[in-house]
């Protein structure tokens with residue numbers, strides 16, 4: 001693949017005279033500190049060279065241009081990548097694309113060039129919902145490799161929702177004994193042991209990716225209160241259509257003791273600076289009727305149930321802060337008064353535009369962007385909705401997103417950490433996810449890494465088509481550019 005065809009597009013490409021002949025194979029020459037990049041590169045070279053092999057030098061340099069910046073030089077007899085340890089991984093991802101010919105097979109030669117590259121956004125995430133439908137650890141491991149190819153660096157794991165609790169918590173075994181099996185469908189049942197999650201975190205780190213766990217508070221918690229009915233207001237959790245009304249009681253101390261214990265174990269497994277505490281779509285019906293919740297509102301002098309949610313979120317976030325971590329919450333937490341340290345996750349773009357982004361920035365928060373119209377790659381999630389244009393998703397629309405809209409001051413722009421694309425699995429199982437991700441995830445990856453001011457849809461679309469054979473050799477099938485409905489029904493899936 002030629003340097004101009006890379007996705008995401010690098011910051012600067014300078015052609016150099018000559019070509020680099022690869023027919024003798026490649027040989028990896030790592031300098032000190034380049035072990036992770038060397039291991040990843042060696043594992044993917046189809047031809048480890050003989051005496052004629054081209055050396056690929058991996059040299060760790062001070063990361064003065066940012067941890068993920070790198071420089072890649074292709075010369076007639078040598079390839080060289082320089083950067084910090086994570087920058088080298090990003091350079092290896094670039095080299096992997098260059099080493100494929102137009103059919104996805106190993107290229108015989110490369111045009112000489114020099115590439116200087118660094119990301120536009122520091123946080124480039126993929127949210128995977130492993131609660132609504134379970135995602136196997138094998139699939140998640142492969143997802144990490146795909147993410148590294150795309151230069152994504154945060155895997156946001158939606159570990160908890162109404163349909164299932166997915167993380168083993170040693171001090172609360174009912175969460176997995178009961179909460180991981182609340183649905184009858186076998187594809188909605190299962191959990192990860194802490195050992196499995198630690199392995200995932202280690203593999204992610206070897207690819208320069210951090211795993212961000214999400215433990216939802218207070219809503220989307222039916223699986224939790226089904227396992228521990230004493231933690232919900234009625235003590236008798238029941239299912240209802242739509243968002244589940246039975247959620248954690250914010251009036252009882254037992255709820256906070258439970259959440260501290262759970263998060264204590266979460267922090268042992270996930271070393272990430274940030275933990276996502278959810279906070280979205282929490283119906284207040286039970287809180288309005290619950291004597292414990294109402295007593296809490298009186299005693300804490302709160303204005304009502306919205307402020308009660310804010311009280312709860314702040315208290316749980318304080319626990320994280322006492323352990324040296326920070327909380328992220330979905331944009332609904334702005335309805336209370338979250339601590340300025342909390343990162344606000346903007347998502348309701350289809351119904352509210354960028355109101356939450358602007359409100360959060362004005363209140364001094366750092367912000368993460370997942371505007372649903374543009375970054376929810378699982379849209380449309382409901383087969384009945386597939387002719388509603390605002391619910392469709394296509395490459396053009398995904399590529400037209402503005403994660404940092406016009407009119408922000410440089411200081412506000414600096415508080416946008418980055419973006420995440422999201423795959424929610426209410427209506428999807430893991431065999432369907434590649435075709436839901438590809439090719440639209442390429443648009444997200446490009447907007448997160450490359451300078452969004454330089455986008456050109458026609459030219460991008462051409463690169464997306466050129467990239468398909470290589471992705472196919474990596475075992476990834478593209479779905480359509482425009483997704484009008486889930487691609488296969490469950491019954492049709494293989």
Ligand code: ACM
Pocket residue numbers: 280281330347
């Ligand atoms: C969300 O989509 N409920 C964050």
Ligand code: ZN
Pocket residue numbers: 232233248249250251252286287290291292293294
């Ligand atoms: Zn209550």
